Amino acid sequence: MQRIMGVELRSYLSSAELHRVGDVAEKLGRITAQMHSDGIAHGDLTLSNIIIDELHSPWIADFGLSSFTQDMEDYAVDIHLLERSLESTYPNLRKAFMASFMRGYSSVVGLEYAGRVLEKVREIRMRGRYVVRERA
Amino acid sequence: MGHVVCLGIESTAHTFGVGVARSDGSILSNAMRVYKPEKGGIHPREASQHHAKHALEVVREALEKARLKPSDIDVVAFSIGPGMGPCLRTGATVARAIAATLGKPLVGVNHSIAHIEVGKLATGCRDPVVLYVAGGNTLITALVEGRYRILGETLDIAAGNCLDSFGITAGIGPMPQPEIIAREGKKIHSLPYKVKGMDVSFSGLLTAAERLLEEGAAVADAALSITETVYSMLVEVLERALAYLEKREILLVGGLARSRRLVEMIRLMCEDHQAKLHIVPDEYAGDNGAMIAWTGLLYYTAGMTISLEESRVRPRARIDEVDVRWSP
Known part of the structure; x- marks a missing residue:
């Protein structure tokens, strides 16, 4: 166990400068990709389970709902949930944040794999009621 | 007086409902007829025929209960979606006819938002x-x-x-x-x-x-x-x-809000979180016209009326596509 001095990403985003947000999102994308590459899905990847330390680096916390899995759907659920939680608290940040996040994500797993995960995220989103158009 | 009066028509699924609401927050009437399939689930076409058959008597009943004449209506609202196409179209047709005959503005209300807004009205909760x-x-x-x-x-x-x-x-x-x-x-x-x-x-x-x-x-x-x-x-x-x-408040709305067991389980969870639980009253839990009338007033006061041409129903409308301009 390690003690991390920092704040939840949720509150961090309420006051962060814009260039920091992109940077944090990209780093978060990288560590999320690393986690997925290690065969771990978090299961509850919301803004309140991510901690930003004093050096503006993200840490993923609270693995209570995580699982060892090779199913890409589980990884996609992580990303879907992150996007949902952004959308429900900082709707205006969602697009830019997710773009930076995916840049970081692809830099670890490669563009081709990241593309397949994103396709899965889209599929999950489309399973929701009445989703007619692409909203990403 | 000075209050605005809205007649609301609900017809997304099995219920054809007509309610009347006034801008001071009072519900003047809430009439309905519910289609019950002989067997199995809702058949959209049969439900819409049921609605068409009973539309006039339900409108009449709603006005009588509210003790109003048709000319007392200031705004006509209807459920524009989400819901079953044939059912929605019946309600929309009735609403258009009334609005056009009376020369009153028309409002197309998102059905899901109406469930929430009537819940807020009836329970007084603020930010759930x-x-x-x-x-x-x-x-x-x-x-x-x-x-x-x-x-x-x-x-x-x-x-x-x-x-x-x-x-x-x-x-x-x-x-x-x-x-x-x-x-x-x-x-x-x-x-x-x-x-x-x-x-x-x-x-x-x-x-x-x-x-x-x-x-x-x-x-x-x-x-x-x-x-x-x-x-x-x-x-x-x-x-x-x-x-x-x-947040500190939960609001439970929709037909399943009548489930005592579900409410009991949510109540226990709320106690753990020191959150306050608000439950929509039974009469406004299932689909009803009053919720459309009340939400129609909110739309109207925010300037969200539509023309006849814009009043096409939207069976797959989503809740997050509406700008909630009436709320702070």
Whole structure:
């Protein structure tokens, strides 16, 4: 166990400068990709389970709902949930944040794999009621 | 006077409802006729024919109960979606006819938002996390920056639909029958529990519960198993949304708000979080015209009227596409 001095990403985003947000999102994308590459899905990847330390680096916390899995759907659920939680608290940040996040994500797993995960995220989103158009 | 009066028409599924609301927050009437299929679920065309047949008498009844003449109506509102196309079109046609005849403005109300707004009106809650559970919809939402944002929703069928279908297959009838029969259940069978983040999925659970019946499980046990599993899933995602948004109030709306067991489970969870639970009163829980009338007033005061040309129904309307301009 390690003690991390920092704040939840949720509150961090309420006051962060814009260039920091992109940077944090990209780093978060990288560590999320690393986690997925290690065969771990978090299961509850919301803004309140991510901690930003004093050096503006993200840490993923609270693995209570995580699982060892090779199913890409589980990884996609992580990303879907992150996007949902952004959308429900900082709707205006969602697009830019997710773009930076995916840049970081692809830099670890490669563009081709990241593309397949994103396709899965889209599929999950489309399973929701009445989703007619692409909203990403 | 000085108050605005709105006539609201609801016809998204089995209910044809007409309500009258006044801008001081009073509901003057809430009349309805409910289509009951002879067997199985709702047949959209039959339901719409039922609505067309009863439309006039329900409009009349709503006006009589409100003690108003047609000319006292200032605004006409109707459910524009989401819902079943043929049913929606019947309500929309009636609304257009009344608005055009009286020369009054027309408002197309999002059905899901109407469930929430009438819940807010009736309970007085201010800034809740909302669980909207009904026969056709299951979602968790909250008002953030001018829109109802979806935190979680069903990825296949609605919670109410799941329990209704189970009841019909089991031969006991739709809700509330499964919940009533469940009280005699003694054993809870394990069923698939599908929660993905804050989303839920019920179709696999329904299939598994129906298989239990085929395998000869007691109907009461199967009913107990399915209701407890569905409600547990709902409470889990609701709890997560509450913790995530750090809100202090929960509002439960939609037809399943009448479920005593679901309410009991949510109440326990609220106690743990020191959150206050608000439940829409039974008369406004299921689909009704009053909620459309009240929400129609909110739209109207925010300047959100539509022309006849813009009044095409939207069976797949989503809750998060409406700018909630009437709320601070």
